[in-house]
Amino acid sequence: MQNIVDVKNIEKIYGKANEKQFKALSDVNFEVQPGEFVGIMGASGSGKTTLLNILSTLDTPTRGQVKIAGEDITQLKNNEMADFRANQIGFIFQDFNLLENLTAYENIALPLALQNRSNKEIKPAVARISEKLGLTEILNHYPTELSGGQKQRVAAARALVHQPKIIFGDEPTGALDSKSARALMDTMTKINQEDNVSILLVTHDPFSASFCDRILFIKDGEIGQELKNESHSRGEFYQEILDSLGTFAE
Amino acid sequence: MLNKLAIGGIKHRIRDYSVLFSGLMIAAAIFYMFMSLAMNKDFLNSNSPAAATVFIFGFGAVLLAIITVVYINYANKFLLSMRQKEYGMFMMLGAKSSKISKMIFVETFIIGAIASVIGIILGIFATGFVGQLLMKNLDMPVKYFSSFYMPALITTLIFFIVIFIFSALRNSISLRMTKVLTLLNKDSQPTRIKRNTVWTVFQAIIGLIFIGIGYAAMIHMGSNPIFIYIGVPVALVTIVIGTYFVMNSLTTTIISALKKNGKFSQKGLNNFTLSQLNFRIKDYTKILSMVSIMFSLALGAITVGLGFYQQIDTVVNGQKYYDSQIININSKEKALVDKMSGASTNRYDYKTTDKTVYYRQSDFKSQPFTYSHFNMDSMFSTQKKSTSLNNDEVKYEIQSSMLPKNQTKEIKAVSDQEYNNIQGKANSITYVKTDSFRKNLTPIKQVSEEQQSRFPSMKNAIADKYVVYKNINGFFSGLEFMGFFLGIAFLAMLASCLMFKILSGAAGDVKRYNMLHKIGARQKALRASINKEIAVLFAVPATLGIVHVLVGLQMFKALLMKPYSNLALPFIIFFVLYGGYYFLTRHLYKKIVLK
Ligand SMILES: Nc1ncnc2c1ncn2[C@@H]1O[C@H](COP(=O)(O)OP(=O)(O)OP(=O)(O)O)[C@@H](O)[C@H]1O
Ligand SMILES: [Mg+2]
Numbered sequence: 001m002q003n004i005v006d007v008k009n010i011e012k013i014y015g016k017a018n019e020k021q022f023k024a025l026s027d028v029n030f031e032v033q034p035g036e037f038v039g040i041m042g043a044s045g046s047g048k049t050t051l052l053n054i055l056s057t058l059d060t061p062t063r064g065q066v067k068i069a070g071e072d073i074t075q076l077k078n079n080e081m082a083d084f085r086a087n088q089i090g091f092i093f094q095d096f097n098l099l100e101n102l103t104a105y106e107n108i109a110l111p112l113a114l115q116n117r118s119n120k121e122i123k124p125a126v127a128r129i130s131e132k133l134g135l136t137e138i139l140n141h142y143p144t145e146l147s148g149g150q151k152q153r154v155a156a157a158r159a160l161v162h163q164p165k166i167i168f169g170d171e172p173t174g175a176l177d178s179k180s181a182r183a184l185m186d187t188m189t190k191i192n193q194e195d196n197v198s199i200l201l202v203t204h205d206p207f208s209a210s211f212c213d214r215i216l217f218i219k220d221g222e223i224g225q226e227l228k229n230e231s232h233s234r235g236e237f238y239q240e241i242l243d244s245l246g247t248f249a250e
Numbered sequence: 251m252l253n254k255l256a257i258g259g260i261k262h263r264i265r266d267y268s269v270l271f272s273g274l275m276i277a278a279a280i281f282y283m284f285m286s287l288a289m290n291k292d293f294l295n296s297n298s299p300a301a302a303t304v305f306i307f308g309f310g311a312v313l314l315a316i317i318t319v320v321y322i323n324y325a326n327k328f329l330l331s332m333r334q335k336e337y338g339m340f341m342m343l344g345a346k347s348s349k350i351s352k353m354i355f356v357e358t359f360i361i362g363a364i365a366s367v368i369g370i371i372l373g374i375f376a377t378g379f380v381g382q383l384l385m386k387n388l389d390m391p392v393k394y395f396s397s398f399y400m401p402a403l404i405t406t407l408i409f410f411i412v413i414f415i416f417s418a419l420r421n422s423i424s425l426r427m428t429k430v431l432t433l434l435n436k437d438s439q440p441t442r443i444k445r446n447t448v449w450t451v452f453q454a455i456i457g458l459i460f461i462g463i464g465y466a467a468m469i470h471m472g473s474n475p476i477f478i479y480i481g482v483p484v485a486l487v488t489i490v491i492g493t494y495f496v497m498n499s500l501t502t503t504i505i506s507a508l509k510k511n512g513k514f515s516q517k518g519l520n521n522f523t524l525s526q527l528n529f530r531i532k533d534y535t536k537i538l539s540m541v542s543i544m545f546s547l548a549l550g551a552i553t554v555g556l557g558f559y560q561q562i563d564t565v566v567n568g569q570k571y572y573d574s575q576i577i578n579i580n581s582k583e584k585a586l587v588d589k590m591s592g593a594s595t596n597r598y599d600y601k602t603t604d605k606t607v608y609y610r611q612s613d614f615k616s617q618p619f620t621y622s623h624f625n626m627d628s629m630f631s632t633q634k635k636s637t638s639l640n641n642d643e644v645k646y647e648i649q650s651s652m653l654p655k656n657q658t659k660e661i662k663a664v665s666d667q668e669y670n671n672i673q674g675k676a677n678s679i680t681y682v683k684t685d686s687f688r689k690n691l692t693p694i695k696q697v698s699e700e701q702q703s704r705f706p707s708m709k710n711a712i713a714d715k716y717v718v719y720k721n722i723n724g725f726f727s728g729l730e731f732m733g734f735f736l737g738i739a740f741l742a743m744l745a746s747c748l749m750f751k752i753l754s755g756a757a758g759d760v761k762r763y764n765m766l767h768k769i770g771a772r773q774k775a776l777r778a779s780i781n782k783e784i785a786v787l788f789a790v791p792a793t794l795g796i797v798h799v800l801v802g803l804q805m806f807k808a809l810l811m812k813p814y815s816n817l818a819l820p821f822i823i824f825f826v827l828y829g830g831y832y833f834l835t836r837h838l839y840k841k842i843v844l845k
Contacts, residue, residue: 058768079772086770097765099522101529106521113521114771119512158769 002070004166004198005032005055010064012050012221024050025061025221032166035196037189039203039212041245047221048202049170055200056089056168057081069165086114090159090167090197094174096151098143104154105130105139111162129157133187149180153187160191166198167191173208185211206245210238217244253353260357266332269753269838271365273325273746277318278369278410283377284314284739285402293394310736314743317544319413321747322362324537326417328754329358330424337425351422358421362414370406374398380738385731395731450499457495464489465801472807481805493794494539501527501535501790519771519779526759526783537751538791541744545795545828548740550802552820555733557810558726563688565722570715571620571633572596572681574694575651576701579680583700586693592685601674607656608672609648611663614638620683621647639663651679654711687715741824745831752787752835756842763843776844784836792828 012025024047032038042048053059055066057073066073069088076084090111091097098107105126112122130136133153143151152172159167169188173181189211192199203209211234217225227244229237260267287293288307337350378397385395464485471481505528508514515521527534574590576583579597587593596617601608618635621643636644639661649657664672682697684690698716702708711717763776803813 056768079774082767082770082772084770085768089770091768093768097761097768099525099762099765101525101762102522106525109516110522110766111769113516113518114769114775116518117516119516122516123512 002034003031003067004034004036004069005030005200006065006067007031007055008065008067010051010054010061010066012047012054012059013062023221025054028064028218028221028223030216030223032198032200034165034198035192037192037199037201037211037213039201039209039215040218041203041206041209041215041241042218044204046218048218050221051218052168052170052200052202056091057084086111087162088165090162090164092152092155092159092167092169092172094171096143096148096155096175098151098154098158100143103140103142104135104146107143107154108135108139108157108161111158115162125161126157129161132191133157147180148176149183152176152180152184156184156187156191160195160197163195164197166200169199169201169203171203171205172201173203173205178207181205181208206238206241209241210234215241215244263332266842267361270325270329270332271361273750274322274362274365275369275372276742276746277321277325278366278406279373279376280739280742281314281318281409282370282373282402282406283380284311284735285405286373286377286397286399287395287735289402289405290394290396290399307736310740313544313547314739315409317540317740317743317747318409320537320540321743321750322413322417324747324750324754326358326421328750329361330354330421331754331757333357334425347426351426354425355418355422358418359414362417363411366407366410366414369410370403373406374403380735381731450503453495453499454503457492457497457499460488460492461496462492464492468802469804472804478805485802489798490539490543493542493798494535497539497542497790497794498535501538519766519775522762522766523779523783526762526779527786534751534787537748538787541748542791542794542798544740544744545791546798546802548737548744549795549799549820549824550737551733551740552737552823553733553799553803553817554806554810554813555730555737556820557806557813557816558733559730560816561810562719562722562726566715566719567687568622569718569722571622571647571683572651573684573687573690573715574682574697575714576680576682576697577653577705578677580704583697586697586700587680587682589693590682590684590690593690594683596681596683597678598681599669599676599678601669601672601676602656602659603672603674605659607652607659607661608669608674609639609661609663610666610669611638612666614663619644619648619681651681651713653705654707657711687719691716691719737820737824738827741827742831745828748788748791749831749835749838752784753838753842756839759843764845767845773844777840780840780843781836784832784839788828788832788835 007028007030010025010028011023013021013023015021028051040048040051050059054061055068055073057076060074064074068084071084073081073084085091098104099110102110108126108130109122112125117125126139127136130139133156135150135153135157138146138150138154143154146154152175155172159169167188173184176184185208188199188201191197201208201212209215210229213229215227216223217227225244227240288311294307333354337354341347341350374397381395381397464487467477467481467485467488471477471485505524509521509524509528515524574587576587579587587595596619598613598617598619599610614637618637620633620635623632623634623643634643639645639648640663645661649661684694687694694716698714701714766776767773800814803810806813
């Protein structure tokens with residue numbers, strides 16, 4: 001089966017040729033299979049957000065190739081990039097990034113509206129995903145009227161409503177308390193398993209990471225180590241992650 | 251250290267600051283421009299026939315002062331919206347609030363002071379430029395007009411310095427009062443539309459009633475000019491209140507209706523655009539109402555001014571039928587007449603004695619004399635032809651075109667035989683009618699001047715059409731000139747107000763547009779959404795304002811013959827200026843919001 005994400009030799013250098021340059025990523029290679037739940041961990045400044053921005057077409061690599069669902073996204077033009085994000089990708093950000101002037105319903109419906117889907121299609125799609133994430137009761141609320149956990153679930157619903165091939169999350173649990181974080185990770189796992197959506201998750205938090213199938217550790221812009229959850233329990237995997245972090249950090 | 255940081259902050263946002271700065275400069279320039287006219291009593295009295303002019307300008311000055319205060323308030327909020335996060339950060343890091351408020355005071359005041367001084371200098375040039383433009387292009391002789399007028403300069407400077415001291419105080423106090431946390435998360439909270447239907451309907455009805463009263467007052471004034479001193483304030487107050495209520499109830503109703511219509515709202519960014527409009531709607535109601543009122547005042551001023559001005563030709567043509575008249579035409583004058591397009595001439599011989607001026611009856615038979623008959627009831631003049639001199643109106647016309655020394659004599663038409671027997675010098679007068687007085691103004695003027703140099707006694711007489719034109723033109727030009735100035739000053743001011751109101755919300759929008767960009771909205775869609783949002787904010791007050799103007803013109807029914815006949819030019823001028831502001835606003839907004 002075709003890989004959902006295929007990253008080959010990417011390199012990212014910040015700063016123009018005549019300015020002070022900084023190499024944030026060097027020679028990164030990896031792939032994500034369909035339905036895989038992959039975590040990316042690493043110290044602050046190691047290049048996680050940079051990598052995610054490149055994968056989600058928000059930024060372009062200096063060198064290298066990124067294929068998502070078989071399409072080389074480094075070759076896309078501006079409009080194609082926007083359409084690509086609208087159709088193929090779902091985002092969940094640390095600070096929720098909900099539009100506070102739209103209700104939860106309207107926020108969730110936004111990606112579909114952007115694709116100019118008809119209202120007839122939008123309604124059932126929003127209803128379906130809201131039910132799945134337990135948001136049905138709060139659809140008419142504005143973001144300021146929601147708790148952090150609820151906001152993040154609305155953000156997740158928005159990321160999922162158009163049934164993207166892959167979801168990117170940049171520390172989605174970063175601003176949540178442990179209970180909400182756990183609820184969100186449970187939801188993500190459920191979606192991952194039931195709908196077979198691939199997920200790529202950047203996180204600092206070993207607990208959140210323990211929900212993943214596989215974890216990539218990134219250090220100074222390079223992938224230094226990989227850890228697979230070989231079908232043992234989450235508790236054990238959590239321990240393993242802590243151990244790896246310990247050794248990896250040294 | 252903090253000062254250095256603050257200046258660094260300014261450098262970082264140099265573009266936003268240049269928007270603010272140029273806005274304030276424009277405000278000072280406009281204020282000066284207006285004051286240089288409004289305070290110049292010599293100018294007002296010598297250029298306007300109406301005693302009400304000084305009153306109108308005084309009233310205009312007060313209005314402009316109010317708008318300026320509101321304007322600077324918005325500009326100031328724009329400044330604060332740029333700065334509060336940064337200052338909030340400094341405070342969180344432990345900077346004393348007294349120190350911070352001192353800094354914002356100094357910053358506000360310095361920006362204001364520099365902008366005022368440069369603005370006034372700009373205003374002097376702009377006044378000169380606009381003045382020259384109007385005088386040259388519209389053939390407006392205006393007396394006592396000077397672009398540099400000391401009292402206006404001093405007033406403007408003092409007015410702005412005082413406003414900025416208050417603004418600076420306000421900024422520093424508001425920074426001192428607000429909690430650090432609020433400063434840090436200063437993005438405005440959404441206002442949910444509370445769809446209280448009863449209240450909305452009530453507002454709409456009250457609004458319409460108030461506007462109705464105002465309109466009735468204006469229409470009533472049209473036929474009863476005495477009513478003006480009560481009518482103007484009544485109309486102003488009721489229309490202001492009515493506009494506010496209508497704006498408030500109508501905008502919210504339309505937005506909710508559109509939002510409810512899923513077909514429309516769930517398409518692309520429509521829902522987002524509607525929500526953006528909805529988001530700050532309570533804020534905007536006030537400024538939109540104000541803009542629509544000001545818009546109508548400005549547009550009204552220009553329309554009425556132009557109305558007076560364009561009345562010149564009608565009035566002149568009504569006073570005299572013949573475009574030119576020449577006593578004892580010589581070859582030079584003949585050549586000038588030949589230059590006029592579509593010219594036809596009537597030539598009448600006459601002889602003068604001590605008491606009488608004799609004409610040939612046969613001349614009138616062969617060349618009927620056309621004269622203007624003025625109907626007092628309809629206020630229009632009609633043209634009539636006469637083949638004899640036995641008509642008081644014809645006699646009067648002919649008499650008034652003769653040399654002053656002959657004007658008191660009796661005039662008589664006699665047969666050729668009698669005429670030939672009369673002892674006296676034989677003279678002639680030639681009347682010229684062209685296809686357009688305006689088009690042939692240059693040769694007509696030259697003929698008039700030639701006649702005056704040949705017959706110096708004509709200099710003080712209002713003999714020919716050109717002299718009539720010159721007098722009336724001087725008279726109406728003053729009015730028009732003022733109308734233009736009032737109108738342009740108001741328009742520029744209110745459009746800038748709206749611009750700053752919109753721009754001061756831009757900083758908070760950056761995040762929203764950034765997010766939409768991330769989830770895959772095309773740049774084009776984002777731009778379109780911004781264009782639509784700003785277009786609505788500009789169009790709503792314009793529409794209401796136009797209706798106000800159209801009704802408001804009823805006030806001038808008695809003064810202007812056809813108040814509605816000259817709408818095109820002022821409306822075009824207006825839309826070019828207003829449209830310019832719209833494009834500028836959306837350009838600046840996009841520059842702030844999109845990457
Ligand atoms: N636009 C930019 N210009 C220059 N350097 C940048 C830019 N963005 C990031 N960097 C640098 O690239 C490196 C990687 O940044 P990145 O944001 O990817 O880190 P991260 O792993 O996401 O860190 P964190 O866990 O703190 O979010 C950092 O050293 C950062 O300073
Ligand atoms: Mg990061």
